Amino acid sequence: MHYVQIKKxxxxxxxxxxxxxxxxxxxxxxxxxxxxxxxxxPGQRTLIPTGLAMAMPAGLEAQIRPRSGLAFKHGITCLNTPGTIDADYRGEVKVLLINLGQEPFTIVRGERIAQIVFQTVPAIELTEVAELSETVRGEGGFGHTGK
Incomplete structure (x- = not known):
């Protein structure tokens, strides 16, 4: 169990x-x-405050993700998805929303606007090398496998 502190x-x-x-x-x-x-x-984006800050232990991150109902019903989603909140950030959590729908959308205080999913972050050490190992895929990317 991981414990995350939330401050209003x-x-x-x-x-x-x-x-x-x-x-x-x-x-x-x-x-x-x-x-x-x-x-x-429609087409507009803005930062919406949550009124909250948090402290997570090292090894966790919080991801800000869209709410599927807002996305489906109104075209409201999050930019920079998922947005990452690092364990050492202590400022206010804000949500970057965009209206991809065709109608204006009104956001009011207390409305559910996004979700936070917590994930573990593995310890990684990067090593510079002169050559990489070969794979069948190689450098193929961005649609190289067709439809």
Whole structure:
């Protein structure tokens, strides 16, 4: 079990802590901590505050991901998905939303806007080499296998 500390920032005492919406959910829904509603026009993007900061132990990261219902019903999704929050970040968690839909979308305080999924980060050491081992795929990428 990993323990993550969550802090409500001043003025956000009414904001709900991230919560799982079902027993086996992978993500914790986060809500908007807006002082006034925001209308997100088609094609527009904006940072939405959550009113929360957190402290994670080394070896964890938090990923900000879209909510599938908002994406399907309204075309609202997150840019930079998944957005990574590193274990040493202590600032406010914000969500970069974009409206890919065809209608304006209004975001209000307390609305569920995204989810946080926590992942372990493996310890990695990079080693510079002059040559890489060969594979069948080689340098093929970006559609090289066809449709």
């Amino acid at each position: 920032l001043p003025g956000n005492e009414d904001i709900k802590l991230p919560q799982k919406m079902s027993e086996l959910a992978a993500g914790f829904d986060v809500v908007a901590a807006l002082e006034e509603e925001v209308v997100l026009e």
